[in-house]
Amino acid sequence: MIVAATVGEALARLGARTVFGVVGSGNFHVTNAMIAHGARYVAARHEGGAVTMADAYARVSGGLGVVSVHQGPGLTNAVTGMAEAAKSRTPLLVVAGEVAAAAVRSNFRVDQAAIAAAVGAVPERVHSPRTALEDVARACRTAVAERRTVLLGLPLDVQGAELPDEAGRRSGALPAGYRPRPAQVPPLPVPPPAAVARLADALRAARRPVFIAGRGARLAGAREPLAELAARCGALPATSAVARGLFAGDPFALDVSGGFATPAAAELIRGADLVVGWGCSLTMWTTRHGALIAPDATVVQVDVDARALGAHRPVDLGLIGDAAETARAVLAELAAGGHRATGYRTPEVRERLAREGRWQDVPYEEDPDGEDDGRPRIDPRTLTIALDAMLPRERTVAVDSGNFMGYPAMFLDVPDADGLVFTQAFQSVGLGLATAVGAAVARPDRLTVAALGDGGALMSVAELETAVRLGLDLLVVVYDDEAYGAEVHHFGPGGHPLDTVTFPPADIAAIGRGFGCAAATVRCRDDLAAVADWLAGPRDRPMVVDAKVTRDRPSWWLAEAFRGH
Numbered sequence: 001m002i003v004a005a006t007v008g009e010a011l012a013r014l015g016a017r018t019v020f021g022v023v024g025s026g027n028f029h030v031t032n033a034m035i036a037h038g039a040r041y042v043a044a045r046h047e048g049g050a051v052t053m054a055d056a057y058a059r060v061s062g063g064l065g066v067v068s069v070h071q072g073p074g075l076t077n078a079v080t081g082m083a084e085a086a087k088s089r090t091p092l093l094v095v096a097g098e099v100a101a102a103a104v105r106s107n108f109r110v111d112q113a114a115i116a117a118a119v120g121a122v123p124e125r126v127h128s129p130r131t132a133l134e135d136v137a138r139a140c141r142t143a144v145a146e147r148r149t150v151l152l153g154l155p156l157d158v159q160g161a162e163l164p165d166e167a168g169r170r171s172g173a174l175p176a177g178y179r180p181r182p183a184q185v186p187p188l189p190v191p192p193p194a195a196v197a198r199l200a201d202a203l204r205a206a207r208r209p210v211f212i213a214g215r216g217a218r219l220a221g222a223r224e225p226l227a228e229l230a231a232r233c234g235a236l237p238a239t240s241a242v243a244r245g246l247f248a249g250d251p252f253a254l255d256v257s258g259g260f261a262t263p264a265a266a267e268l269i270r271g272a273d274l275v276v277g278w279g280c281s282l283t284m285w286t287t288r289h290g291a292l293i294a295p296d297a298t299v300v301q302v303d304v305d306a307r308a309l310g311a312h313r314p315v316d317l318g319l320i321g322d323a324a325e326t327a328r329a330v331l332a333e334l335a336a337g338g339h340r341a342t343g344y345r346t347p348e349v350r351e352r353l354a355r356e357g358r359w360q361d362v363p364y365e366e367d368p369d370g371e372d373d374g375r376p377r378i379d380p381r382t383l384t385i386a387l388d389a390m391l392p393r394e395r396t397v398a399v400d401s402g403n404f405m406g407y408p409a410m411f412l413d414v415p416d417a418d419g420l421v422f423t424q425a426f427q428s429v430g431l432g433l434a435t436a437v438g439a440a441v442a443r444p445d446r447l448t449v450a451a452l453g454d455g456g457a458l459m460s461v462a463e464l465e466t467a468v469r470l471g472l473d474l475l476v477v478v479y480d481d482e483a484y485g486a487e488v489h490h491f492g493p494g495g496h497p498l499d500t501v502t503f504p505p506a507d508i509a510a511i512g513r514g515f516g517c518a519a520a521t522v523r524c525r526d527d528l529a530a531v532a533d534w535l536a537g538p539r540d541r542p543m544v545v546d547a548k549v550t551r552d553r554p555s556w557w558l559a560e561a562f563r564g565h
Contacts, residue, residue, distance in 0.1 A: 003132050004159040008033020010133055011095065014140040015064040018441060019095075020054040022047045022077075024070030026097020026108070030154060031068045039066075042441060042470070045462035047074050049434035051081030053463075055090045056398065056421050056438030064091050064144055065438075071097035071156070072108030079119060080428050086120035086149040087425035088242075089215070093143045093150050098125070100157035116151035125153040129161045147219070188220075188322035189304055190329055195319045199276070199326075200333040202298055202317065206274035208344045209235035212257050212286065216279015216303055217323040218243040218417045225327035226278060232334055234343015235276070236268060240286045242422045243279075245414040251353065252345050258286040259557035260410045264356035268349065270294055277301040279323040283312045302326050359410045360385050367550035376523045380404060380479055380549045384411035386528055387449075387477065390535060395419060396439045396448045400432025400456035403485030404549070406557045408451030408477070418443070429484075430459035433476065437463055440472040447473050447539075454480040457508060464515040467542045474542040475531070476517070478508050481551035489554030512544025519544040 008030045018040045044050035051067045058065030075096045085092045099106045113123035124139040143150040237247045238254035247253035254265040269292045300317040309318035367379045384407045398421045414420045423431045436450030457478045484501040512519035520530035534543045
């Protein structure tokens with residue numbers, strides 16, 4: 001058995017259940033070996049799409065994301081998606097061919113390990129036939145146990161070599177009963193009793209506590225212990241954007257903290273005397289550059305990574321611990337002392353959140369920029385609220401980056417913490433469509449909504465073919481302002497020329513039809529009847545909605561976002 005076949009079999013046994021990729025000569029054999037041993041292979045049209053699909057698949061499924069690419073350009077095409085996954089701490093394995101050491105003049109030669117390290121991924125390699133199985137197991141353990149994006153390089157000369165007997169060859173196959181050491185997650189850390197007691201004391205003293213749960217709380221499955229702890233001490237739970245939906249259904253939940261917070265949520269967070277971040281970095285985005293946290297509020301941060309504590313703002317108390325396990329420990333401490341408080345959970349707050357807790361509840365005047373060569377353009381808020389009412393509750397929303405992104409991220413409700421896939425750690429335009437494809441593959445039981453700007457849609461348009469080929473239950477909504485809207489609204493008020501960031505009209509609906517999608521152009525509410533018809537039908541092919549949105553004013557969160565630039 002050659003090493004490529006052995007590696008493919010080992011990867012399939014170690015968690016490569018679904019593999020995304022673009023196959024070339026350098027990853028042909030290892031990809032086929034994974035398929036032969038039970039992996040599902042999803043062919044993308046571009047490596048950038050493949051790696052983002054694998055990232056989204058891992059986020060939604062909770063398992064290991066795996067992508068297979070060719071050496072050299074296959075890897076460099078995937079770099080932006082790798083950077084997003086690395087910054088998001090996605091357990092992702094990038095299996096890439098690699099030029100043989102002796103092929104010093106190969107046109108495919110680049111320093112792949114250096115490229116991986118440069119974007120925050122962990123470079124690993126199958127070093128030799130003798131170490132192949134150990135190298136593969138180590139890469140998978142790192143990806144899963146440390147939640148890292150790992151590049152596994154497969155040099156061509158090593159791939160083609162035979163596995164030596166002592167490394168496990170038996171009559172052309174792995175030994176009977178062979179199982180590489182599984183990628184076990186280490187025991188979850190819990191803060192020492194003294195630290196738990198200090199947090200419990202802070203909660204006892206607080207009159208208006210607020211919890212902000214982030215990615216770490218979502219990954220820890222911390223909804224139940226955090227909800228129970230919040231109820232006992234009178235805290236209002238909120239989330240960062242990536243954890244939106246974690247407290248869906250809680251009448252005291254504030255939804256998202258930060259630039260996407262409703263006016264009511266922002267006011268209540270500012271009024272807190274204690275803010276506890278649970279697996280949340282408390283970045284400038286989540287705290288509106290600190291403006292959401294009162295100057296005299298006590299700030300506590302709980303995280304499994306000691307380096308995260310106080311990284312973005314000073315904290316009064318930092319605890320190293322898993323969000324769920326720490327919440328359970330603090331809950332036990334409070335329960336042992338019989339503590340229970342109303343805190344911020346008053347009838348008045350509950351009634352206010354029932355009236356004003358969703359963006360759909362916030363009054364607005366429709367954008368007056370409603371004409372385009374005599375034809376109307378639809379306000380993106382009006383569009384998104386109407387879509388929210390039409391779509392089934394069980395949905396997954398994948399959002400690209402751009403001026404438009406706040407509308408789907410806040411006006412489209414999500415059923416739970418898996419309902420929003422927010423690939424924004426690197427803030428790259430063009431990842432949204434592939435994100436939606438990966439999410440749809442992971443959760444075929446739900447409608448997936450891809451919310452894109454026209455810039456991101458046209459950057460990634462080739463993956464519409466992937467969505468059609470897979471027959472995905474996918475609604476692609478393009479907020480089409482015929483521009484890179486963020487730059488228009490950032491630089492336009494300064495009188496700068498905008499020719500570089502504005503474009504002539506494109507018929508995105510016709511482009512969607514060309515790929516085999518159902519499609520419609522939407523300029524007013526009545527045009528959404530086509531979407532209703534698609535939703536009621538078999539939905540055996542994706543639908544593209546080219547929404548010609550108003551464009552005279554920036555989205556409400558943009559000015560705040562650009563303060564970080």
